[in-house]
Amino acid sequence: MQRGKFITFEGIDGAGKSTHIQFVSDCIRARGIDLVSSREPGGTPLGEKLRELVLHETMHLETEALLMFASRREHVAQVIAPALERGAWVISDRFTDASFAYQGGGRGLALSKLEALEQWVHPDLQPDLTFLFDVPLDVARARLDATRDLDKFEKERADFFNATRNEYLRRAAQFPQRFRVIDSSRTIPEIQAELRAIMESLCA
Numbered sequence: 001m002q003r004g005k006f007i008t009f010e011g012i013d014g015a016g017k018s019t020h021i022q023f024v025s026d027c028i029r030a031r032g033i034d035l036v037s038s039r040e041p042g043g044t045p046l047g048e049k050l051r052e053l054v055l056h057e058t059m060h061l062e063t064e065a066l067l068m069f070a071s072r073r074e075h076v077a078q079v080i081a082p083a084l085e086r087g088a089w090v091i092s093d094r095f096t097d098a099s100f101a102y103q104g105g106g107r108g109l110a111l112s113k114l115e116a117l118e119q120w121v122h123p124d125l126q127p128d129l130t131f132l133f134d135v136p137l138d139v140a141r142a143r144l145d146a147t148r149d150l151d152k153f154e155k156e157r158a159d160f161f162n163a164t165r166n167e168y169l170r171r172a173a174q175f176p177q178r179f180r181v182i183d184s185s186r187t188i189p190e191i192q193a194e195l196r197a198i199m200e201s202l203c204a
């Protein structure tokens with residue numbers, strides 16, 4: 001059995017990644033591929049409980065990082081690894097790049113601590129493809145403000161999000177073989193045309 005592909009979606013809050021997960025999922029399923037779509041923090045019953053805590057409770061920066069990786073450990077063990085092993089593809093709305101961007105870039109946690117957690121929690125697993133939905137902060141904020149009540153992260157200040165975005169872009173430059181940076185300030189149809197082309201080459 002050929003191992004499935006692992007695809008992650010990243011970007012600052014309001015960048016538009018959730019909007020495009022359905023589109024990419026449809027492209028994959030249309031090819032008859034078994035697909036599991038999940039998210040972080042969350043993706044398992046325990047992970048969803050941790051998500052509630054980490055998105056709404058004030059806590060020490062390192063507690064926040066550890067809870068993100070605790071949720072991830074469960075997600076990898078219960079969902080991601082078994083699906084990939086049976087040949088299914090997995091989409092995750094955020095993965096470890098989000099910890100580097102938010103806890104590392106945004107909050108200033110040493111990247112060496114995040115690297116150690118990554119090595120501990122998933123030493124042999126990396127996404128095959130990471131879509132980074134990149135957008136200026138003012139565009140993302142305007143989209144978010146129009147939609148819902150904001151969680152702990154979404155209420156952060158501009159300098160937090162600028163540092164988060166910069167860390168995402170730094171990682172995209174560090175790992176160009178798996179990252180595709182999508183200019184998410186364009187219209188949804190324009191973005192979908194680019195996503196369709198990328199998926200056609202991946203599914204070929």
Ligand SMILES: Nc1ncnc2c1ncn2[C@@H]1O[C@H](COP(=O)(O)OP(=O)(O)OP(=O)(O)O)[C@@H](O)[C@H]1O
Pocket residue numbers: 011012013014015016017018019020143144147184185186187188191
């Ligand atoms: N390219 C776009 N042009 C205009 N509006 C968009 C675009 N992409 C997304 N939106 C709208 O912006 C809002 C936020 O989009 P979405 O929920 O996909 O963002 P997100 O990155 O998943 O945010 P979060 O990480 O906070 O869940 C939604 O109302 C969506 O319809």
Ligand SMILES: Cc1cn([C@H]2C[C@H](O)[C@@H](COP(=O)(O)O)O2)c(=O)[nH]c1=O
Pocket residue numbers: 013039040041055068093094095096098099100102103153154
């Ligand atoms: C995985 C992960 C997530 N976060 C933050 C990023 C977002 O603000 C929230 C999740 O909300 P979404 O609407 O589902 O995108 O959590 C983080 O700070 N660190 C992480 O590792």
